[in-house]
Amino acid sequence: MAGRFEIRVSGRLSDRARAAFADMAVVEVPAETVLSGWSHDADEVHGILDRIQELGLELVSLRQVRESGDA
Amino acid sequence: MAHVPRTRPPQLSAGHVRRRALEDVLERGADRDLTVLSAPPGFGKTSLLAAWVGDDHGRATAWVCLEPEDRDPRRLWSAVLAELTALSAVPPSSRLHRLVVSRSTVAPEFLTELTAAITALPSPVRLVLDDVHHLADPLSRQGLAMLLRDTGDRLGLVLAGRRDPPLPLPRLRMDERVTELRAEQLAFSPAESAALLAAWSPSLTPAQVTVLHERTGGWVAGLRLAALSLRDHPDPDRFLDGFSGDERPVADYLVDEVLAGLPESRREVLRRISVAPEVPAGLAPRLAGRDDAAEVLDDLAHTTGLVAGSGARGDAYRLPELLRSHLVADLGRRGPGLVAALERTAAVWWAAQGAPVEALRHAARADDPALLADLVGRWAPWLAGRGEHAALAAAVGSSEPVGDARLATAAAHVHLARGEDDLARAALRRARRDRRPGADAAAFRAATERVLGRALPVADREPVPAEPALAAHARIGRGAAAVRADDPSRARTELGAGLALAHRLGLDGLAHRGRCLLAAALWIAGDVPRAGAAAARALAEPGADGPGSAPWSALARAVAAHAALLHADPGAARALTGAGEEVADPVVRFALLCARGGAAVDLGERTAGLLALQAARTALGDTVVPGALAATAALLEHRAAVGLGHATAAGAVTAWLAGRDPASPALALVRGWSAAAAGELAAARTAIAVLLAPPARPSPDALDVEAWLLEARIRLARADRPGARAAARHAVDLAAPRDALRPFVHADGGVRALLVDELATGAARAGFVARALAAGATSPAGIALSGREHDVLARLPSLESFDEIAGDLDVSINTIKTHVRALYGKLGVTTRRDAVLVAHEQGLLG
The missing domain is CATH 1.25.40 (Serine Threonine Protein Phosphatase 5, Tetratricopeptide repeat)
Known part of the structure; x- marks a missing residue:
């Protein structure tokens, strides 16, 4: 899956945990944190999901975002 | 989690809680073909399996923990084969002992043979593959499916990993062939949580234990971190208050608490070693930047249990994966160059230990193109010659294509191994654009170009590099150029020297190419028997059919086919x-x-x-x-x-x-x-x-x-x-x-x-002439001789007269003449000479 994607994890991340996603946009919404970024292939997304697991974060959702022209 | 060595279950820690109920579930499913443990890190998959397998490891249970490099099927299946053959349940007569994983490639035939050999075992065995999410290539997936499908009751497959293995689980479930344990089953029960906390922090009250269990949801890694930070905590209730009601993720909070309980100097040591999953005692001071790093880690191991391992050979220091991941993130926050600098330190240290795979793994993340090119330049001839392309691919794949001859030539070898000849040539063109390559880089590029068929003339004074693996490439490259240049005598000298080096260093992938080229050189020189033998030997080598060997195997097949033609065996020539x-x-x-x-x-x-x-x-x-x-x-x-x-x-x-x-x-x-x-x-x-x-x-x-x-x-x-x-x-x-x-x-x-x-x-x-006349025999069928006629025919090529033949066979001369007339009639001839000729041509003699 290439393109823009959005991952939600539960809870608000510490600055330390946010630093693990330096190449992604991190936004807090109530009780969740939204990570969004670009990927070239499925391997890259798997890598990010692995990192989330390794940090012990709880994955809420993963979705691909339709292109809106704001590359 | 990664362990060293990887073909052994890890030692269980002192505070380990035996989980009899889950072990019973595993035991009840032991006669099913497949057991799957699928859950995020820190759910105790490995520990549960290690406790369940126990003493059976080495008897009937083989254990392999996968690593990222197992993306390369050769590495994975070599480890699996080595573990299986070491089992006492596998008798010396088993075909498993005769299987060999090629150093250049794994063919589907190998997997078929492996499956057949397991199926033929006298008693069932079990194969545990831990961290199976590292299994990525299609061939290995196919191998897994084949083992599951075709080994009957001889193999129990146990797969543990962060994701479901690539197998048709719904169907296996329906057929009741699989036992599954997932996060919900693996999570600790309240009683288990209590037992774990009692072992680590005995002073906790039942109410505190309940809060911890509920907040962590029985997640073992979280419980363990909580227990560690509560051990000497001055105020457990404050800890638990902060823990509940917060919107922060549990792991984040726990890591904060663990780190808060340590003096900054120790936090710093942990942060700095976190870039490496395994830290030998020699590497620790380099990463930590202080001479007493090993003592600090030993002390942390004894007083807090945060660090596992003793730093000794085969028992490197390790941090809980959860803690390590947070520490690496923390390092990244403190300065973008810090992680890269520590990766660089690790790469340099491993390189000095002569460990190219570990060195390149770190160098790929060190953001230091010069270091990466340096290490690749130093190890690529050895790794490529052995067919260890995964480590090389990870290293050269991590950088944008740059004009450095060392990286570009290594990339060419990675492409060659995958059978991507066009991409290999493109990489070599990039290498050529490097106007100031070092002497070794230039020699490696030239050797690779020549082996790929580019006619680079060999200058009279062109030196042979000193480094043995590079020298082997250079010699075989020159041999290839000499074959192209129609100079078989020079080709034989260069290829002979190159092959001797390649064999000594175990560079099997390179040796295969060398032997195919040698067959061609011998053929051009007119020594067809030795050319045919060399070609046959090269083609019999494991991996001769792999994508990285195909162009050279084709050359050997051409030599073998022409040799077969000359030996009057057109059927074999056509097959080749x-x-x-x-x-x-x-x-x-x-x-x-x-x-x-x-x-x-x-x-x-x-x-x-x-x-x-x-x-x-x-x-x-x-x-x-x-x-x-x-x-x-x-x-x-x-x-x-x-x-x-x-x-x-x-x-x-x-x-x-x-x-x-x-x-x-x-x-x-x-x-x-x-x-x-x-x-x-x-x-x-x-x-x-x-x-x-x-x-x-x-x-x-x-x-x-x-x-x-x-x-x-x-x-x-x-x-x-x-x-x-x-x-x-x-x-x-x-x-x-x-x-x-x-x-x-x-x-x-x-x-x-x-x-x-x-x-x-x-x-x-006479022996050769008999075969020369028989060669090209049309068909041995069509002419039916009696036993006596055959006896007579067999004596016709001799100089014996019919009288003498009659004496030999103890019959009368008239009987012989009767047989001879019958023979001539059947062969359609009128003279003794023609009878012998036709008999040879029909394959009746010789």
Whole structure:
């Protein structure tokens, strides 16, 4: 899956945990944190999901975002 | 979690909680084909399996923990095979002991053989693959599916990982062939949480234990961190208050608490070693930047249990994965260059230990192109020669294609190993653009270009590099260039030296290429028997069919096919050539297509064979080929044309050879053949005179043998029977050491009849003549002889009279004459000589 994607994890991340996603946009919404970024292939997304697991974060959702022209 | 060594369950920690209920679930499912443990890190998958397997490891349970490099199927299946053969439940007679994983590639056939060998075991075994999410390549997935499908009750497969394994789980569930444990089952029960916390923090009250269990949801990694930070916590209730009600993720909070309980100096040590999952005692001070790092880690291990391992060989320091991931993130926050600098330190340290795989793993993340290029430059010849391309691919794949000759040449080898020749050539073009490569980088690039077929001339003073693995590449590269340049003697010297080095260093992938090239050099030099043997040996090597070996194996097949043709075995030649068209190298493709056409002619498909030979020549265009190959091709085609009475076609190929190589000695022979076919025997004789004068240079087409057979035919036509006999004998004597039978298959009938007389002479020559006459035998069927007739026939080639034969067989002369008349009738002949000739040609003798 290439393109823009959005991952939600539960809870608000510490600055330390946010630093693990330096190449992604991190936004807090109530009780969740939204990570969004670009990927070239499925391997890259798997890598990010692995990192989330390794940090012990709880994955809420993963979705691909339709292109809106704001590359 | 990663463990060292990886083929052994980890030691269980002191505070380990035995989970009998889950072990019972596993035990009840032990007779199912598959057990799957699928959950995020820190759910205790590995510990549960280790406790369940216990002492059975090494008896009937094999254990392999996968690592990222197991993306390379060779690495994975080598470890699996080594573990299986070490089991005491596997008897020495098992076929598993005879299996070998090729160093260059894993073929599907290997997986089939592995499956068959397991199926044949006298008692069932179990194979645990931990961290199976690292299994990524299609071939290994296929292997897993094959093991599951075809081993019956001989193999229980146990797979643990962060994601579901790539197997059809729904169907297996329906067939009740799988036992599954997931996060919800693996989570600790309240009682288990209490037991774990009691072992680590005995002072907690039941109410505090309940809060911890609920907040962590029985997640073992979280419980463990909580227990560690509560151990000496001044105020557990405050800890628990902060823990509940917060919106922060549990892990985040726990890591904060653990780190808050340590002095900053120790936090710093942990942060700095976190870049490496495994930290040997020697690496710790380098990463931590303080000499007493190992003592600090030992102390943390004893007082907090945060650190596992002793730092000793095979027992490196390790941090809980959860903590380590947070520490790495923390490092990244403190400065973008910090992680890279520590990765660099680790890479340099591992390189100094002579560990290229670990060194490159760290260097790929060190953001230091100079260091990466340096390490790749140093290790690529060794890794590529051994076929360890995964480590190399990870290193060169981590950087954008840059103009550094070392990285670009390593990338070329990664592409070669995958059979991507075009990409390999593109990488070499990038390498060529590096205007200031070091001496070793230039030598490696040149060696790779030459092995790929680029005709880079070898300067007289071109030095051989000192580093042995690089020297092996350089020698074999020069050998390849010499083969192209039609200099077989130099090729043999270079290839011999290169092969000796490659064998000593275990560079099997490189040695395969070298041996295929050596076969070609021997063939061009005219030593067909040794060329055929070298080609056969190369083709029998494990991995000869792999994508990284295919171009060189095709060369060996061409050599073996031409050797088979010369030995009058066209069936084998045809089998070796395959379709031929799929080979990329135009010279090798031409050689294969010629052998295929020649085989068709020899198998009786003469018109199709001639057309195939003509087509191969047309397809070749202006491509330069070694002189011996052009001559061999021309002789095959010319003979086919003359055999069909097609003088124009014969003239065309003669002109082709003359245009390519006006000095080719084969021209004399084709002109002689054409003249003889036109009945101009004097002209034929003049044409081949040059070939009869010693010393004849050996050639793979047995030109000298052919010339003497034509001479025999000419003399026979001039009624010079003794001269013809002498010429035929000479042809036999030249052909016998090389086992060159094909010229005799195509020889003139009169000359073949002459050879019958040789059967009765000296045994050495007679043996070859018998095979020469039998070669090309049409069919052994069709003529049925009685046992007695056969006895008589067997004595006809001797010089014995019928009287003597009668005495031998203890029958009367009239009985013998009766048998002989019957024999002649069946063979359709009227003389004893013709009877022997026909008997040989029909495969009834010899």
